[in-house]
Amino acid sequence: MTASRRGPSILYHIAAGAATLFILTVLAMLTTALSDPDGPLNRWLNRYGTSLILGEIALLAISTWAALTRDQSPAAQKPPPPERRG
Numbered sequence: 001m002t003a004s005r006r007g008p009s010i011l012y013h014i015a016a017g018a019a020t021l022f023i024l025t026v027l028a029m030l031t032t033a034l035s036d037p038d039g040p041l042n043r044w045l046n047r048y049g050t051s052l053i054l055g056e057i058a059l060l061a062i063s064t065w066a067a068l069t070r071d072q073s074p075a076a077q078k079p080p081p082p083e084r085r086g
Contacts, residue, residue: 011067018060025052 029049032042045052 009067009070011063011070015060015063015067018056018063022053022056022060025049025056029053 028041029045032039032045035042
């Protein structure tokens with residue numbers, strides 16, 4: 001298989017998974033604002049929510065940075081310098 005026909009690297013999949021997890025956590029936190037304050041999800045997020053969000057942000061930042069710096073696709077390569085005529 002040639003490099004131009006390969007799909008995204010595993011680092012992009014990790015970044016996408018971290019982003020999905022982050023979005024689901026934020027939606028769960030928003031949902032708890034409208035639900036029972038003594039509900040199990042609300043109590044759990046009150047206790048661990050901040051640490052969870054900070055960990056997800058760190059994972060998302062690191063995985064995105066790693067995916068972008070390790071990208072080997074032709075679009076990420078620097079173009080060759082222009083030829084001088086004259």
